[in-house]
Amino acid sequence: xxxxxxxxxxxxxxxxxxxxxxxASVGLxxxxxxxxxxxxxxxSVMLWEASASWQLxxxxxxxxxxxxxxxxxxxxxxxxxxxxxxxxxxxxxxxxQALGGYAHRALVDASPxxxxxxxxxxxxxxFVCVLIAIDALQRLRxxxxxxxxxxxxxxxxxxxxxxxxxxAPLSIMREFANQRDNFVDQLIRHLLLVGGAxxxxxxxxxxxxxxxxxxxxxxxxxxxxxxxxxxLPSIAVFGLLIAxxxxxxxxxxxLGDLGVSGIGVAPxxxxxxxxxxxxxxxxxxxxxxxxxxxxxxxARGMGMTPRQILWQVEIPLALPVILSGxxxxxxxxxxxxxxxALIGAGGFGxxxxxxxxxxxxxxxxxxxxxxxVLAVIADFALQxxxxxxxxxxxx
Amino acid sequence: xxxxxxxxxxxxxxxVVDDVSxxxxxxxxxxxxxxSGCGKSTTLKMINRLIPxxxxxxxxxxxxxxxxxxxxxxxxxxxxxxxxxxFPHWSVAxxxxxxxxxxxWPKSRIDDRVDELMAMFHLDPSEFRxxxxxxxxxxxxxxxGVARALAADPEVLLMDEPFGAVDxxxxxxxxxxxxxxxxxxxxxxxxxxxxxxxxxxxxxxxALLNGGRLVQYDRPIEMMVTPADDFVREFIxxxxxxxxxxxxxxxxxxxxxxxxAHHATLPGLDHCWQxxxxxxxxxxxxxxxxxxxxxxxxxxxxATPDMSLKEALSRMVWYRVMVLPVIDxxxxxIGEIGMQxxxxxxxxxxxxxx
Numbered sequence: 001x002x003x004x005x006x007x008x009x010x011x012x013x014x015x016x017x018x019x020x021x022x023x024a025s026v027g028l029x030x031x032x033x034x035x036x037x038x039x040x041x042x043x044s045v046m047l048w049e050a051s052a053s054w055q056l057x058x059x060x061x062x063x064x065x066x067x068x069x070x071x072x073x074x075x076x077x078x079x080x081x082x083x084x085x086x087x088x089x090x091x092x093x094x095x096x097q098a099l100g101g102y103a104h105r106a107l108v109d110a111s112p113x114x115x116x117x118x119x120x121x122x123x124x125x126x127f128v129c130v131l132i133a134i135d136a137l138q139r140l141r142x143x144x145x146x147x148x149x150x151x152x153x154x155x156x157x158x159x160x161x162x163x164x165x166x167x168a169p170l171s172i173m174r175e176f177a178n179q180r181d182n183f184v185d186q187l188i189r190h191l192l193l194v195g196g197a198x199x200x201x202x203x204x205x206x207x208x209x210x211x212x213x214x215x216x217x218x219x220x221x222x223x224x225x226x227x228x229x230x231x232l233p234s235i236a237v238f239g240l241l242i243a244x245x246x247x248x249x250x251x252x253x254x255l256g257d258l259g260v261s262g263i264g265v266a267p268x269x270x271x272x273x274x275x276x277x278x279x280x281x282x283x284x285x286x287x288x289x290x291x292x293x294x295x296x297x298x299a300r301g302m303g304m305t306p307r308q309i310l311w312q313v314e315i316p317l318a319l320p321v322i323l324s325g326x327x328x329x330x331x332x333x334x335x336x337x338x339x340x341a342l343i344g345a346g347g348f349g350x351x352x353x354x355x356x357x358x359x360x361x362x363x364x365x366x367x368x369x370x371x372x373v374l375a376v377i378a379d380f381a382l383q384x385x386x387x388x389x390x391x392x393x394x395x
Numbered sequence: 396x397x398x399x400x401x402x403x404x405x406x407x408x409x410x411v412v413d414d415v416s417x418x419x420x421x422x423x424x425x426x427x428x429x430x431s432g433c434g435k436s437t438t439l440k441m442i443n444r445l446i447p448x449x450x451x452x453x454x455x456x457x458x459x460x461x462x463x464x465x466x467x468x469x470x471x472x473x474x475x476x477x478x479x480x481x482f483p484h485w486s487v488a489x490x491x492x493x494x495x496x497x498x499x500w501p502k503s504r505i506d507d508r509v510d511e512l513m514a515m516f517h518l519d520p521s522e523f524r525x526x527x528x529x530x531x532x533x534x535x536x537x538x539x540g541v542a543r544a545l546a547a548d549p550e551v552l553l554m555d556e557p558f559g560a561v562d563x564x565x566x567x568x569x570x571x572x573x574x575x576x577x578x579x580x581x582x583x584x585x586x587x588x589x590x591x592x593x594x595x596x597x598x599x600x601x602a603l604l605n606g607g608r609l610v611q612y613d614r615p616i617e618m619m620v621t622p623a624d625d626f627v628r629e630f631i632x633x634x635x636x637x638x639x640x641x642x643x644x645x646x647x648x649x650x651x652x653x654x655x656a657h658h659a660t661l662p663g664l665d666h667c668w669q670x671x672x673x674x675x676x677x678x679x680x681x682x683x684x685x686x687x688x689x690x691x692x693x694x695x696x697x698a699t700p701d702m703s704l705k706e707a708l709s710r711m712v713w714y715r716v717m718v719l720p721v722i723d724x725x726x727x728x729i730g731e732i733g734m735q736x737x738x739x740x741x742x743x744x745x746x747x748x749x
Contacts, residue, residue: 303469316484
C-alpha cells in the first residue's frame with residue numbers, strides 16, 4: 001500500500017533518493033573542517049554553520065526546485081527532467097561558493113598555519129549533482145552534442161569557481177600553491193607516461209590483432225599469453241621487472257644511458273604496454289571478426305585487392321570497436337601510472353604517495369583528483385571519437 | 396561465352412565438382428541447379444576464382460581464367476550474392492560505384508552510370524542515392540546488389556542464390572525484373588539456385604548437377620520433356636509437370652485470330668467478341684460455362700502476348716471463361732487464347748482443322 005501511494009507521489013525515484021541522501025548528509029555529516037595545522041585532524045563544521053544566510057536560502061530554494069522535479073505532479077516528465085538538469089548547475093556553484101566563503105571567513109583571525117578542508121557533505125553534494133545530471137541526461141536521451149554542451153557548461157561553472165581567489169584559502173589549494181611548478185611537471189610526466197605506453201602498445205597491438213584475425217592457429221596461444229599479463233598485479237610486475245631491467249641496463253651501457261634501469265620510467269612503460277596489449281589486441285581482433293562475411297566475399301568477388309579490402313572495408317567497419325579498446329586502455333593507463341610512482345616514474349602518483357607518507361590527506365587529494373579528472377576527460381573524449389568513427393550508415 | 400572444360404574441385408580427396416564440362420553462349424541465362432552439396436556454388440565461385448580449381452579449365456571469351464591476374468579477372472565479372480554483401484558504411488551510390496572506382500573511371504562517368512543503373516532497377520536516384528544499406532528493404536538491397544554487380548558493364552554476371560533470402564512476393568518481383576534486365580542488357584548470366592520454378596522462369600539453359608557431376612545440360616523445355624534419367628524427372632517434380640511446361644510457353648506462341656462472328660463449326664466454343672470503336676473488346680458472346688449469354692469483358696480475364704500459358708489457364712479457370720481476349724498495350728483486341736492453345740495446339744493446326 002505504502003509503495004503504491006509513494007509511486008503516485010514520486011515521479012522520479014532516482015532524484016528523490018539522491019535528494020534524501022543529500023539532506024541526510026547535510027544534517028549528519030560535516031561540510032568542512034578547521035584544523036590548527038596541515039597535519040592535525042580538524043574540528044567539524046556543518047553546512048549551516050559554514051554558509052552565509054543568503055547561501056542557506058539559495059540551498060533551500062534549489063532543494064525545493066529539485067523536490068518539485070522529483071514529484072509526479074504538477075510538472076510533466078520532460079519539464080521535471082530539464083528542471084533538475086538546470087538546477088544542478090547553481091547547486092554545483094553554491095557547493096564551491098559556500099566552502100570558499102567559509103574558508104575566507106574562518107581564516108581571518110586564525111593562525112597562519114590553520115587549514116580549512118572540505119568535508120563529507122561537500123563531496124556528497126558534488127556527487128549528487130553529477131548523478132542527477134547523468135540520470136537526467138540519460139532519461140532525456142540527449143545526443144552526444146547535447147551531452148557535450150551540458151558537460152562544458154558544468155566545467156565552466158567549476159572553472160569559474162577556481163578562477164578568482166575564492167578557493168585559494170582551502171588547504172588543498174594551498175598544497176597546490178606550494179607545488180605549483182611541480183604540479184605542472186607531474187602533469188606532463190603523467191601524460192608522457194600514458195602516451196609513451198599507448199603508442200608502442202598500439203604499434204604492437206594493432207598488427208597482433210590483425211594477425212589473430214588472419215591466423216586462427218596463433219589466436220588461442222596469443223590470447224592466453226596476454227591474459228596472463230592482464231591478471232598479474234601491477235605492483236608485482238614492477239617488482240618482477242626490477243632485476244632483469246637493472247641487469248640489462250648494466251650489461252648494455254647504451255641502454256643504461258637511455259634510462260633503462262630497474263626503477264623509473266622504463267619498467268613503468270614496459271608494464272603499462274603489457275597491460276594495454278590485451279584490450280587492444282582483443283578489440284582489434286573482434287572488430288575485424290565482426291565485419292560481415294558477405295561484405296568480404298563481395299569485396300573479393302568484385303576484385304578488390306587484399307590491401308584495398310583491409311583499408312576500405314575492414315578497418316572502417318572495425319574502427320569503433322578498435323577505438324573502444326583504446327578507450328579502455330587509456331583510462332586504465334591513466335590510473336596505473338599512479339602506481340608507477342612507487343618505482344619512481346613520477347606523475348600524479350608522486351603526490352599521493354608523498355601525502356600518504358606525511359599523513360597529509362589534502363596532498364593525497366592533489367594527486368588523486370587530477371587523476372580522476374584526467375581519466376574522465378579521456379573517457380569522454382574517446383567516447384565522442386568512438387561515436388564519430390561509427391560508419392555513417394550505422395550511426 | 397564461358398566454357399567449362401573438365402572442371403574439377405577436390406577437398407581432402409573428395410570430388411565436390413567432378414569433371415563438369417559445358418558451354419554457355421554469350422547472352423544466355425544459364426542456371427546451375429541441384430540439391431544441397433551438389434557443387435553448384437563451388438562451380439560458380441571457380442569462375443571468378445574465389446575458389447581455386449583442382450583440375451580442368453575455364454575459358455572466358457577466349458581467355459583461360461587461370462592465366463589472368465585475379466583482381467583483373469574479377470573486375471571483368473559481376474558478382475551478386477544472397478546476403479547482398481553491400482558495404483554498410485557506404486551509401487547506395489558508393490556501393491554501386493565500387494568496381495568503376497576500382498577501374499578508376501572519371502567521376503562524371505561513374506555518376507552517370509550509377510543513375511542509369513538505379514533507373515534500370517526502378518530506384519529513384521534522388522531518394523536512394525544517399526541512403527545506407529540498413530535503410531533499404533530486402534528487395535531494394537538485393538536490387539542495389541545486382542546493380543553494383545552490373546556497374547562496370549561486366550562480360551559475365553555471376554549470381555549465387557541472389558533471391559534465396561527474400562520473401563516469396565518480393566522474389567517473384569525480383570525474378571521478373573531480372574528477366575527484364577537480362578533482355579535489356581543481353582548479359583551472359585550464370586545463376587545458382589535450388590528452386591526449380593525459379594530456374595524454369597529465368598533460364599535459357601539449365602545445368603542440373605548431382606554429387607558434383609553434371610547430370611543434364613539443356614533448354615528448360617527439353618529438360619522437362621526429355622529428362623536424362625529418373626533423378627532429373629524427380630528433381631523437376633512430376634505432380635505439376637504440365638503446369639511447369641505451361642509456365643515456359645507464351646500466349647503469343649499459341650494465340651489465334653479473334654473470332655468476330657459465330658462459328659457453328661466449333662461445338663461448345665461458339666462465341667464472338669464485341670468491340671468498341673477503338674477496337675477494344677467490350678463483351679463476349681457465349682463460351683462461358685455459366686450461361687451462353689453476353690458477358691462484359693473484364694480486365695482481370697484478358698491476356699497479353701508475353702503472358703505465360705500457366706497464367707492464362709489460371710485466369711480461365713478462375714473466371715470460368717473458355718477463351719481469353721489477347722490485347723496489346725493500347726487495349727486493342729489482337730487475338731484470343733482458348734483451351735486448344737493451352738493444350739499446345741497452335742493456330743495453324745486449328746486453321747487446318749477447320
